[in-house]
Amino acid sequence: QITLKESGPTLVKPTQTLTLTCTLSGLSLSTSGVGVAWIRQPPGKALEWLALIYWDDDKRYSPSLRSRLTITKDTSRNQVVLTMTNMDPVDTATYYCARKRLGYASDIWGQGTMVTVSS
Amino acid sequence: EIVLTQSPGTLSLSPGERATLSCRATQSVSSNYLAWYQQKPGQAPRLLIYGASNRATGIPDRFSGSGSGTDFTLTISRLEPEDFAMYYCQQYGSSPPWTFGQGTKVEIK
Numbered sequence: 126q127i128t129l130k131e132s133g134p135t136l137v138k139p140t141q142t143l144t145l146t147c148t149l150s151g152l153s154l155s156t157s158g159v160g161v162a163w164i165r166q167p168p169g170k171a172l173e174w175l176a177l178i179y180w181d182d183d184k185r186y187s188p189s190l191r192s193r194l195t196i197t198k199d200t201s202r203n204q205v206v207l208t209m210t211n212m213d214p215v216d217t218a219t220y221y222c223a224r225k226r227l228g229y230a231s232d233i234w235g236q237g238t239m240v241t242v243s244s
Numbered sequence: 245e246i247v248l249t250q251s252p253g254t255l256s257l258s259p260g261e262r263a264t265l266s267c268r269a270t271q272s273v274s275s276n277y278l279a280w281y282q283q284k285p286g287q288a289p290r291l292l293i294y295g296a297s298n299r300a301t302g303i304p305d306r307f308s309g310s311g312s313g314t315d316f317t318l319t320i321s322r323l324e325p326e327d328f329a330m331y332y333c334q335q336y337g338s339s340p341p342w343t344f345g346q347g348t349k350v351e352i353k
Contacts, residue, residue: 171332172334173344174343185340186340189341221289225336230294230300232291
């Protein structure tokens with residue numbers, strides 16, 4: 126069974142850097158074609174795609190957030206890490222990670238982790 | 245960036261009725277890489293359809309997707325009580341960002 130689980134702080138202060146970890150189970154980041162994407166959803170609003178990293182370390186970012194995002198992977202730990210700098214209250218959202226294979230949509234999602242940005 | 249517009253914003257129907265949801269893109273979606281997701285309150289999205297018309301694993305056949313280019317449709321042939329939820333389309337072709345629509349809420353009439 127393949128699962129993904131997000132972890133990280135539930136509360137960050139404005140201007141701080143957010144670091145989120147997605148831990149994969151039953152799925153290897155070294156498998157050809159495998160990727161992990163990050164998506165967020167502010168309360169009561171639509172989904173927003175943020176970033177993605179593939180097995181070969183190819184990285185893609187949302188152009189509007191590119192300057193604030195960094196996505197990396199640790200294949201030995203089977204984890205993907207997303208960092209977002211200069212957090213603002215508008216970044217308050219549930220953050221999801223999801224598996225995405227080449228040519229396929231994001232088919233397996235984590236449960237999400239809620240992050241609140243407040244002083 | 246491809247912008248996806250979903251309509252209607254809310255669809256009020258009764259169980260057993262047919263639901264037709266629309267997703268329109270501002271430019272052609274590469275390889276018809278268009279997906280539909282269902283989301284219930286407090287839950288992560290669930291993939292229903294990928295490649296515009298392919299049902300994901302375990303998805304009942306009352307869900308079907310169609311369309312190509314810039315116009316796509318999700319049809320639920322006969323609504324079951326568990327189908328009342330939020331639905332999002334997403335394009336994942338060509339270059340990122342792989343944008344989502346703003347969603348259609350299917351509610352009980």
